[in-house]
Amino acid sequence: MGVTSEIVKDFKKFIKKKGLKYTSEREEILKEILKSKQHFDVDGLYMKLRKKGSKVSKASVYRTIPLLVEAGYIQEVYKQDSRSYYEVTLDKLPHIHFICIKCKGVDEIIDEYLVEHIQKKAKEKKYTPLTYHLEIFGICHKCKEEG
């Protein structure tokens, strides 16, 4: 049994435990998200679903995302141009995103030490961390060369 179907089963349990109803739309959205191995936004996700013939509405995508965040499968990792970007958090530590403001390219840096450091600081301030946005906006090497 693949990792995906494990998650789908867990999600169903999660939904039931909350007293909500498990629907095909919710499952469709979760499955599509699990396929994305990169960052995604609502519009991109919605387009992908539509292209495969799905009839899910954008409203349902917007409504399902907070559930998936709460269940711990995805996280909002950054915002750009007034749009939120998410990623699947399977085995992923919080990490830094370098975002090029010219080409919009995103580069990740995973760094265990950094995460520990930040979590120690959070503990000092008695915060319970939920979401990390560690973003550096700037110009990437390629765009710099092109002027």
Added chain:
Amino acid sequence: MGVTSEIVKDFKKFIKKKGLKYTSEREEILKEILKSKQHFDVDGLYMKLRKKGSKVSKASVYRTIPLLVEAGYIQEVYKQDSRSYYEVTLDKLPHIHFICIKCKGVDEIIDEYLVEHIQKKAKEKKYTPLTYHLEIFGICHKCKEEG
């Protein structure tokens, strides 16, 4: 001569060098921002200006902010509820913001080591950093206790 009038003079120079015109609106906005010793958003800033009798329009506030960012006086430090928050960057290193999603309170941690670490990573990836968003969204101690 105070630090403010120094900055105002520099800003005028900056504006002229760009071939733009120095206006009372731009100066008013800069001065009001320099007074704010905390994070601010456009609406709050605009309200403050209005309360002191200023006639500056919100459009001008929106238009002036990118100039002040470019000049290096302020930076966008985080976004919340689809609103951007800025702060004056005088002698301020990039720093972490702990943001409570319940009470919206913001706590800062300035940490030279962290900044150096991140900048080293940026250099490794050949990025030219411009803006840092180092945010941790979570629950503060107080809100945690209140349930």
Added chain:
DNA sequence: TTTTATCTTGAGAATAAGTTTCAAATTAAA
């Protein structure tokens, strides 16, 4: 100082991501 070209302003319209509304459809417990 006056002229003139260019830039900036305020007001309101436009844009677009995300939220809300509501009647019809679906779920799942009884």
Added chain:
DNA sequence: TTTAATTTGAAACTTATTCTCAAGATAAAA
């Protein structure tokens, strides 16, 4: 199968930010 509760899609709504444009301000040149 019946029934109560939830969810859905579609469209309306909200709201921060951007854009448009005519009128006003700036500053270089005359």
